[in-house]
Structures are given as C-alpha cells and as structure tokens.
Amino acid sequence: MTDNPHAHSPLLQSLRATAETYPGRAALLGDHEGFTYGELMQEVTAIAEAITRRDLQVVGLFANNGPRWLLVDLACQLAGVTLVPLPGFFSPQQLLHTLVTSGLQALLTDMPDYFADAPGFGPAEAFAGMTLLPCSQVQPAKLPAETAKITFTSGSTGTPRGVCLSNATQFATAxxxxxxxxxxxxxxxMCLLPLATLLENVAGAYTCWLLGGTALVPGxxxxxxxxxxxxxxxRLCACIDEHQPDSLILLPQILKSLLEQVDNSGWQPPVSLRFVAVGGGKVSAELLREATLMGLPVYEGYGLSECGSVVALNLPGAVREGTAGKPLPHCEISLRNGEVVVRGPRYLGYLGTQPDSAEGGGSDDGDGCEDGWLxxxxxxxxxxxxxxxxxxxxKNILISTYGRNISPEWIESxxxxxxxxxxxVVVGDARPYCSALLFVRPDTDIRQIDDWIATVNGGLPDYARIQHWALLPEPLTFSGGLLTANGRPRRDPIARRYAQIIENLYRIPPKTSSPSSPALAAGAPNPGVTQ
Structure with missing residues (x-):
C-alpha cells in the first residue's frame, strides 16, 4: 500500500488474525448491511486500494453512524492516510475551520447535500458507499509524523482543536x-455515541474487535x-431492546435519562448488558448506585483525547462509586499540586503546532508535558x-470573597x-456565596426545586451552599456556543450571556445558612474544596 510509518496498524494485524481464524464470525452490523471478519478485511482492503490510487494523504469523514464509517476508518489505517473525523454536531463555521486547518484533500460523506453550496469542492463521485468531494482550495497542513487521526475537541473555546494521534496510541488504549x-x-x-467521538471508536469499536466481538452500529x-x-x-430504549448488546458507553446525561425511563416509563434494561461505561463528566455516587439497583451495570471512567481516550476505569471486582477507577495497565497516573498528570502513550501534538511540541495537555487547556507527564x-x-x-x-475553580476555593462540578453533580x-451551572467566583443557573423540566413545580436545593445544601459546608438560583430561559447547547462537544458547560460564555441574571442573584441578601453536617463540621476532607 504505502511505506508511511503509520500505515502499519496493530489493530489491522489483530483483525487479520481474527479473520483467518474465524472468517465467518460477525464483525460489524448496521441497519442495512453487515460484515463478517473475512468480509470486513476484503472490503477494507478494496477501499484502501481506491484511496491509494487517488493519491490521497488527508481524508475527512462526515457521516452518520454505520458500518461505512468504520470501514473508512480502517481503510485509512491500511492505506497510511490521515483520517479527520468531523462531528455531525459541529456548526458550519466549525466545519469550515476543520476543513481548512487540517489540509483535507477530500471529504467522504453520506450527506453530500449538506455541502451543495459550500465553496472549494470539486465534482462529486461515488466512493465506498458514500460520496467523495475533492477539496480544491485547501492548502496542505504540516502534520506531526505518524499522524493517523486528527480528532477535534471543542476545548474551552468555540474553535475546535485538532489532536493528532498515531495508530499506536489508539491501539494501546483499546x-x-x-x-x-x-x-x-x-x-x-452497541455504538451509541457518534463515531466521530474518539471514546466510541477507540474504546467502543476497536476494543470490541480486539475481543473478537461484534460491533453494532445503528444510525x-x-x-x-x-x-x-x-x-x-x-426510541433509544427501543433500539437497545432490539439489539440486546453486552456493552455500551454513555455520557452522564444519557445515563440519567435512561434511569428516568426506568422510573417514569417502566423500561427495564436488557439482561444481556454486562458492562456499561460512563464518562465525559462527573457522575454522583448516588446516581451510580441507583443505576446498579435498576439493572444497569455502570462503571465510571476517565480519559482525554490527548492520551488516546480512557486512562482510568472502574471494573467488576474493583469498583468505588463516585471515583474514576484505577489506572489502566498502559499508563500511569499521578498528582502534582492537586492536578492529575498522566504518563504513557499520548498525542503527537496539536494541529498547527510544531511536531515536537505536544504542549497544553488536556482538551480544555492543561499545562502541557514535562518529563513525560501530561x-x-x-x-x-x-x-x-x-x-x-x-x-x-x-481553571474552573471559584474563589469566593471569603477566600474559599470551590469546584463547581462537585456541587453541580x-x-x-x-x-x-x-x-x-454553579457561579460564585469573586462573590460572597454560590448561586446556580438551572434549566428544568417544563412541568416542574418550583417548590420542588427549592426543596431539593435545601436537601443538597444540608450535605454541603456553608461556603458551598446554593443561596439563590435562577431559571435559564432556554437549554444550553453546543450549537449555541454554551456547551463543549461532550456536554460540559462553557463557563465564560455562559457568564457573558447571562451576566444580568447572575448580577441579579447577588442583589438579594443571602439566606440564613443551616448548620454544616457533623462530618464536615468535624473537619472531614471535602473532595470539592481546596484550601
């Protein structure tokens, strides 16, 4: 195919071995087509050869979940081509940014009409069950050597940030x-998250194949x-029921919504489920316990794109609710001045940086690499x-006017x-107390919210209690610039958008604080506060 160093994919070597031993075993099933391991390798080889004939070096992929998405991913690895997955939830401006900065030579899509009026594309042609759009006006980008995939994260700003990864780093995680x-x-x-999410294609599909399993990819x-x-x-519950998967990966909000389906609609998780990973944000220990009682075998984990996705995970026999688990065997985790640092396989650099300057670690702007630690x-x-x-x-720490350092994620969870x-969204930086902006269900009785906040406050120290709260006029969204790609609040834009609402919360005298809980009053450590 090619002599490019990143063409030698250890994942493909494993897939070949499985195809030779179990050629008829199902490897990939979608809504309308499926592939055995033997057929998978044949199709991947054919697509890789077609990519090579066109002399493509950097290919974008903007497509719905389905077998074709993963076939193109594997074919790019075989052909030694850099793949740039483009999330379907990106705005047109963010898509244009990724197209230009990554130096795409062609875009593969199953939604060509989306780009019908976009400038800079050559004549379309049918390719690998999709449409190939040549990028005629994009300049080549300087990429770190061995860049096999550029995964874009929204980071802490609205401009997506390209994380350059090798095949080896992705494989190490899987x-x-x-x-x-x-x-x-x-x-x-069952791949439930968009495949453009690194967590789903690496921890989901790749890991499934290394176990010799079947990846289910409904649209x-x-x-x-x-x-x-x-x-x-x-509809999601019906799809899970139809496929009866053994494993899933969820974001915290999806987990919460599934539990509401159990409570409100009587949905029962299928007995087939053996492992449900949840990540992308903090999950309360009580929610995890509730999930277990309702029949969802949920295990919280932690990771970041710069490390190829997951680095820590709770596992059967090694579970502590409310934690991210223990480090996986391919990496080490330590702490420096309270900050988590990771050593092991990691990214090659950010798009637009020098290849040897993998700095600024963490999708939301960490402090870089030092002595191999990220x-x-x-x-x-x-x-x-x-x-x-x-x-x-x-960077999200709130420092009250009384000098208390408080993590808002702790209270929010x-x-x-x-x-x-x-x-x-909890606010309170440079303020005397904490307040909250809430978006609630339309039929909610406001008195229920007051009662709930009072209950939560009863378990918090006085300086972390919510004194006042206000309703958000509309939900926070990624397309509106107020959420990151994985659903975390973008706090600075939220503070700017709702500055007047926040200001009004601090024109009201604080409520009388109730006594601290005995454990906190006695000086027990509090994970959400640094002194």
Whole structure:
C-alpha cells in the first residue's frame, strides 16, 4: 500500500488474525448491511486500494453512524492516510475551520447535500458507499509524523482543536481495555455515541474487535439522536431492546435519562448488558448506585483525547462509586499540586503546532508535558486503595470573597441527581456565596426545586451552599456556543450571556445558612474544596 510509518496498524494485524481464524464470525452490523471478519478485511482492503490510487494523504469523514464509517476508518489505517473525523454536531463555521486547518484533500460523506453550496469542492463521485468531494482550495497542513487521526475537541473555546494521534496510541488504549474486559466475555458492543467521538471508536469499536466481538452500529436517528443535543429516549430504549448488546458507553446525561425511563416509563434494561461505561463528566455516587439497583451495570471512567481516550476505569471486582477507577495497565497516573498528570502513550501534538511540541495537555487547556507527564488540567486525588477521584477543572475553580476555593462540578453533580433539573451551572467566583443557573423540566413545580436545593445544601459546608438560583430561559447547547462537544458547560460564555441574571442573584441578601453536617463540621476532607 504505502511505506508511511503509520500505515502499519496493530489493530489491522489483530483483525487479520481474527479473520483467518474465524472468517465467518460477525464483525460489524448496521441497519442495512453487515460484515463478517473475512468480509470486513476484503472490503477494507478494496477501499484502501481506491484511496491509494487517488493519491490521497488527508481524508475527512462526515457521516452518520454505520458500518461505512468504520470501514473508512480502517481503510485509512491500511492505506497510511490521515483520517479527520468531523462531528455531525459541529456548526458550519466549525466545519469550515476543520476543513481548512487540517489540509483535507477530500471529504467522504453520506450527506453530500449538506455541502451543495459550500465553496472549494470539486465534482462529486461515488466512493465506498458514500460520496467523495475533492477539496480544491485547501492548502496542505504540516502534520506531526505518524499522524493517523486528527480528532477535534471543542476545548474551552468555540474553535475546535485538532489532536493528532498515531495508530499506536489508539491501539494501546483499546488493547488495555480489552485486557481488562476479557473476563466479562462481552460478545456485542452497541455504538451509541457518534463515531466521530474518539471514546466510541477507540474504546467502543476497536476494543470490541480486539475481543473478537461484534460491533453494532445503528444510525443515529435509529438511536433517537437529532440536532446537536436532542435525544428521543423511548426510541433509544427501543433500539437497545432490539439489539440486546453486552456493552455500551454513555455520557452522564444519557445515563440519567435512561434511569428516568426506568422510573417514569417502566423500561427495564436488557439482561444481556454486562458492562456499561460512563464518562465525559462527573457522575454522583448516588446516581451510580441507583443505576446498579435498576439493572444497569455502570462503571465510571476517565480519559482525554490527548492520551488516546480512557486512562482510568472502574471494573467488576474493583469498583468505588463516585471515583474514576484505577489506572489502566498502559499508563500511569499521578498528582502534582492537586492536578492529575498522566504518563504513557499520548498525542503527537496539536494541529498547527510544531511536531515536537505536544504542549497544553488536556482538551480544555492543561499545562502541557514535562518529563513525560501530561498535565490534564483536571483536579483530583488518589485514595489509599489507588482509586482516582476527579473533583473538577483547575481553571474552573471559584474563589469566593471569603477566600474559599470551590469546584463547581462537585456541587453541580449533587444538584443534577434530581430528575427535574436537566442542566446546572454553579457561579460564585469573586462573590460572597454560590448561586446556580438551572434549566428544568417544563412541568416542574418550583417548590420542588427549592426543596431539593435545601436537601443538597444540608450535605454541603456553608461556603458551598446554593443561596439563590435562577431559571435559564432556554437549554444550553453546543450549537449555541454554551456547551463543549461532550456536554460540559462553557463557563465564560455562559457568564457573558447571562451576566444580568447572575448580577441579579447577588442583589438579594443571602439566606440564613443551616448548620454544616457533623462530618464536615468535624473537619472531614471535602473532595470539592481546596484550601
């Protein structure tokens, strides 16, 4: 195919071995087509040869979930071509930014009409069950050597940031996960998140294949997704019921919504489920316990794109609710001044930086690399048994006018345990107390919210209690610039957008504080506060 060093994919070597031993085993199933391991390798080889004939070096992929997405991913690895997955929830401006900065020579898509009026594309042609659009006006980009995939994260600003990854780094993550999950004998994994999300294609599909399993990839509309953040939960539950998967990967909000389906609609998780990973944000220990009681075998994890996705995970037999688990075998995790740092396989650099300057670690602007350690920008701790506790983002710390340093994620995770609260942003930097902006269910009785906040406040120290709150006029969305790609609040833009609402919260005298809980009053450590 090519002599490019990143063409030698250890994942493909594993797939070839499985295809030789079990050629008739199902490897990939979608809504309308499926492939055995033998057929998978034949199709991937044919697509890779077609890419090579066109002398393409950097290829974009803007497509719905389905077998074709993963076939193109594998074919680019075989052909030694850099793949640039483009998330479907990116705005037109963000898509244009990624097209230009990554130096795409061609874009593969199953939605060609989306680009019908976009400038800079040559004549379309049918290719690999999709449409290939040559990029005629894009200048080549200087990429770090061995860049096999550029995964874009929204980071802390609206401009997507390209993380350059090698095949080896992605494989190391999948291999470590496969080693840990092998005893569970998960035979089928359903890809529920968009495949442009690194977590789903590496921890989901790649890990499934290393276990010799079948990747189930229904289209996003079959899963109930629409727009940037809309999710039809009855449709999602019906899809899970139809496929009866052994494993899933969820974001915290999807987990919460699934539990609401159990409570409100009587949905029962299929008994086939053996492992449900949840990541992308902090999850309260109570929500995890509730999930387990309802039949969802949920295990929280932690990772970042710069490390090839997952670096820590709770596992059967090694679980501590409310923690991110223990480090996976391919990496080390430590702490420096309260910040989580990781050593092991990592990214090659950011798009637009010098190839040897992999700095600024963490999708939301950590402090870079030093002595092989990557600063993540996340605050955390390790308990005596080695479990990792993530308490918030270093840059998100609120410093009250009384000098208390408070992680807003800690308080938010407690408030979001209520089914009535859909979104929550805690504010209070340079203020005397904490307040909250809430988006709630339309039929919510406001008195229920007051009662719930009072309940949560009863378990918080006085300086972290919510004194006042206000309703958000509309939900926070990615397309509106107020959420990151994985659903975290973008705090500075939110503060600017709702500055007047926040200011009004601090024109009201604070409520009388109730007594601190005995444990906190006695000086017990609090994971959400740094002194």
């Amino acid at each position: 291999e470590a996960l496969a080693e840990c999950l092998a005893p569970l004998r998960c035979a089928t994994h 996003l509309e079959r899963l109930g997704f629409s727009g940037s953040s809309q999710l039809d939960m009855p 600063a993540t920008g996340d605050l955390g701790s390790r308990d005596s048994d080695g479990f990792l506790h993530i308490t918030g983002r270093k 407690e408030l979001l345990r209520s089914q009535q609260i859909l979104q929550c």
